Amino acid sequence: MKSFQLILRNLRQIDTLYNRKISKDLSEISTGHHFEVLLILSRQVSPITQNQLAELLQIDKSRMANIVFYLEQNELVTVKVNPADRRQHYVSLSANALNAIPYIENKVQQVNDVVQTGISEEKLKVFLEVSETIRQNLIKKVTE
Template sequence: MKNTQLISENLRLINYLYNKNLAKELSSIKVNHHFEVLLILAQQKGPITQNKLAELLHVDKSRVVSIVFSLEQRKMLTVKTNPADRRQHYISLSPHALLSIPYIEKKVKEVNELANTGISEEKLDTFFEVAEAIMQNLTKNKH
């Protein structure tokens, strides 16, 4: 790789192609590409705050507000205001979304298998190790 080539170019293309395939596979579920939000919420032990969701998604809170509003309009999320602090909202999956999770997980597995086709387990492990190392390098405080 040339030193001047942005790593993000390849990562952005992989992200685009991966999400395009996933959106195609999950086109019957109308959630505007927000499958990751549903999967993250399905992994939680109970409702979480919008701030916690923003942290888990690595996006700012204003973006989460927009996503939550969109998914709530589609009856995929329930949002409840904390009576002790009306500024705080708890988010959880709706019963309808809970029924969709196994299907979403199945389609994610299928797209992952497609993405991994022809790549050895060893190379995949190396890819994830390198990706983790890059993330660690970029998040270190360097003075």
């Protein structure tokens, strides 16, 4: 198997297993595998639109709309239409989600601790640098 196939397979498996573990640990909150959206929203200092959120997550607008709908149905986000531009939808955390953020952060940290078991700081740093370089290379090609 060629190295790029191994990279793709390994990254896909890491992503799947990581999300599956966190989703399982967060099953009582009904985040699905959208915990990352909640964490991003928790770090915003000003209102953020659904489209801005899609850009931050590098996903298409229709996928973002589905995620926001799911989170709204589970009372984890609130959506407000911008009265000045009805095409814009501001997304923010609900009171339920605000209360759950420390729990989510704790569960994510627990999974991160498991993931990092047996990996030196140096190796982890190299992995993160290489994966970021791969990500940036792909972003450049996708946006060309």
